[in-house]
Amino acid sequence: MKNIITLSFILISVSLSYGQETYRAADKVFEKMQYLDAAKMYESKLSKGDYSKELLEKAGDAHYFNTDMAKANKWYDILISDYLNEVDAEYIFRYAHTLQGIGENNAAKKWMKIFAKRAKQNDKRIEDHSEGDVVLENVLSIKPQFRLQNLSINTRNSDFGPMYYKNKLVYSSALDSSYYHERIYNWNNQPYLSFYLGRINAVETDVKFIEEFSENINTKYHEATLAFSPDNQKVYFTRNNYIDELGRDDDGVNHLKLYSAELSVDTLSRTKRKEWRNIKELPFNSENYSVGHPTVSKDGKKLYFVSDMPGTIGATDIFVVDILEDDTYSTPKNLGSKVNTSGREMFPYITNNSLYFASDGHIGLGGLDVFESALTSETFQKPTNLGAPLNSQLDDFSFIIKEKENIGFVCSNREGGKGDDDIYSFERFKAITPVKVEDCQQxxxxxxxxxxxxxxxxxxxxxxxxxxxxxxxxxxxxxxxxxxxxxxxxxxxxxxxxxxxxxxxxxxxxxxxxxxxxxxxxxxxxETIDELIVEDNGLLKIKIGIIYFDLDKFFIRDDSASELNKIVVLMTKYPKMVINIESHTDSRSKDDYNLELSNNRAQATKNYIISKGISANRINNATGFGETQLINKCSNGVSCTEAQHQLNRRSEFIILKI
Known part of the structure; x- marks a missing residue:
């Protein structure tokens, strides 16, 4: 799940040594939760041969917190292979999660056992994972109970957090500017989240977009996940800590807060339309921790929510308060270790019979899974995983249900969706006993x-x-x-x-x-689609002869032109190909001069390719890196031959799209 509402909780739980001078620029980007950009910066260091424990952790985390399990697994795999005895147990847990996320459950079980041996004794997850074979096999063998359908309201961006409102559905979306104004946040280059209203069809299998839910509640930053009082006259919702600008704590983190609003008649409107007004912060919010993801009991007497406030067992826990008279609340109470783990518990939904929630601390199939904890005599029972296909190898969350009708909605970023997080309708039915097949495993x-x-x-x-x-x-x-x-x-x-x-x-x-x-x-x-295309450190590049430049010059030489013509031919052959051009100098001359020279060389290269008929928009970027990415030892002060210096005066052509 790649939405900021979820990951702003995660950030607070990360207690890593992000501070070495070597990675300071990338760390600052990571701390701003710009995970895609941070990952590129860390991987740039890795491509130069720095496979330190700290850098592998950072690269893995940048993808893990962006829920790209395949790429996170790539770096965690090397980390665990090279530094098994040195890494914190949490990295073994994350590694096992990424294995589940790419479908390698047998390997995941092995590493969950190792995690259980290495983790602190007060870690709730030990109880589940010490017998990983048995427990995970139980989850994998759960008989299917759900039939899912992707909704038509889903976009290429993030859509999640559905909640029933009368006979309609309110949900959160990073809806693009074809509907409303668009403000991009740097996490994954998506618009900010706001609430929208949809009409549920007669059989409750699909939802059609109607309009923005409330201009008063939606702001220019994030609003996501909400819950209503039983009479639908009051709403509780999650928002960034925001007044005129985003509020941040002493560490620069923008936390989440819970707000309430009341439905009242707009006396200034001729239509006397009701609108959400009297927006208030809830009294247990804080500048120093996050509070969000509300759900209200069916009798309207209890409010459940997620927080990382003091007293939290894991990264995030589910808490509850009593809703009292005069818009007051009791002190928040942690639901305890039967529900909460050392991992993340999120997106609660309470009914008369059960608490449904998402967790990556209880045994699951990968990422967040949906669990059900039966409510018996005001006591929550041990949660049970709801199994596939409701749960998948990636994140599954924001589950809501009409228990009598056995229908509802759930969210997932599983493969096959329309965009990032998608909302699915579901029908829950009686488990079907599979037909027994021959007893031969292969x-x-x-x-x-x-x-x-x-x-x-x-x-x-x-x-x-x-x-x-x-x-x-x-x-x-x-x-x-x-x-x-x-x-x-x-x-x-x-x-x-x-x-x-x-x-x-x-x-x-x-x-x-x-x-x-x-x-x-x-x-x-x-094999690559053309012999000129090669893979280098995970990047596709066009491999031609070195584009030579004379010392201190940036004009295209005749021998370089013949090589660049190969790129022109290749891009003509593949008309959808988009590339980046990167130009480099040797270490001689001053650093600033070399940076300017390499930029001039990159632009000259770009202009030459365009002059041969290639559209300018197919060259995404043409950038100079000066002497910052030498391919040999010839740095400042090192004696090298002219031929060795010449190797650093080069251009590279990276394929972004074919």
Missing amino acids: FVKGYVSNSKTGERIPDATVTLYNEKDVKLSQTQSRINGDYAFNFDLGCSKKHYIKVEKNGYNPNQKIFVTSSISSETIVPLDI
Whole structure:
């Protein structure tokens, strides 16, 4: 889940050593929750060979907090391999979560056990994860109880936090500017979140956009997740700590707060339309911690919410207060260790019978899973995972339900959605007992490699199908090219695997599972769509001869022009290709001069390509880096030959889109 309402809680729970001088610029970006930009900056350091423990942690975290489990796994995998005895137990837990997120449940169980041995004894998660095999197998074997359908209101951005309002649905969305003004926040370059109103269709399987929920409640920053009193005359909602500008604590963190508003007639309006007014902060808000994600009991006497306030067991916990007379409230009470864990408990929804909530601290399938805690004599029972397909390998949350009708809504950033977080309608039905198949377990694994060079290929999408073309599972190849499916195929069965990656020709391979061993090994190979395209440190680049520049010059030489013409031909062949141009100098001359010179060289290169008929908008950026990214030892003060210095006077062409 990549929305700021969730992750502003997470940030507070991170207690890492983000302060070394080497990474200070990237750390500042991370602390502002601009995770995509921070990840690029950390990975730039990694590409230069800095595989320190601290940098691997940072790179993994930047993707983990942006819920990109495949990329987080890539860096955590190296971290755990190189620094297992040095890392904090929390990183073993995160690593195991990313393994679940890419479908490697067997490996996840192993690492959850190791986490249980390494974690502090007061960590609630130990109880669940010390017997990871048994508990996770129980979750995986839960019989399906839900049928999901993606809603038409979902956009390319984040849509989540649904709540019933009369016969309609209020939800939060980073709706784009085709409807309303757009203010972009730097987390993932999406508009700010606001509340919108939708009409639920007759069978409650879809929702149609109506209008903005309330101009009085929506501001230019974030509003998300809300709950109504039983008579729908009062609303509780989550908002950034905001008055005229975003408020921040001493560490620069903008926390969340809970607010209430009352429905009253607009006496100044000719239509006498009711509007939400009298907006108030709730008294247990703070400048130093976050409070949000409200839900109100059906009798209107209790308000449940999420916070990381003092007394929290984990990263975020669920609390409750009594709603008293005269708009007052009791002291917040933690729901305790039966519900809350050392991880995150979020997005509660209370009914007369149960508390539903999302958690990554209880055993799940990966990311946040939805759990149900039955309410018996005012006591919450041990939570149960609601299983697949409601839960997935990624984040599943914001569950609401009409229990009598067994219908409701849930949110997820699972694959196959329309954008970031999507809202799904669901029908809950009686679990169906699956037909028993032959007792023969068979799993498939292998690796992805370049068909010409033999080089292992990471981050390729590997999809498993049966012989009837039904998609069974999907995963990403790891940093060493390995892949594996935790999906029992049965023995002597015909299947096929498709492998795809941007910049490569897709390929597929048919295989028949073994009838002898428990595993079938299926190597996969792919090749780039053109021999000029290569992969370098996870980036696709156009590999041509070095674009040479004379010392202190930035004009295009004849020998360089012949190489640049290859790029023109390639971009003409692939008309959707978009590139970045990066230009570099050697270390001679002053740093500022070299930076300006390299910028001039990048622009000259760009202008040459454009002059040959390539549209300017297909060159996303042309940037000079001066002497900041030397490819050899020839830094300031080091004696080198002219040929060695020449190697640093280069241009690189990075493919962003094909």
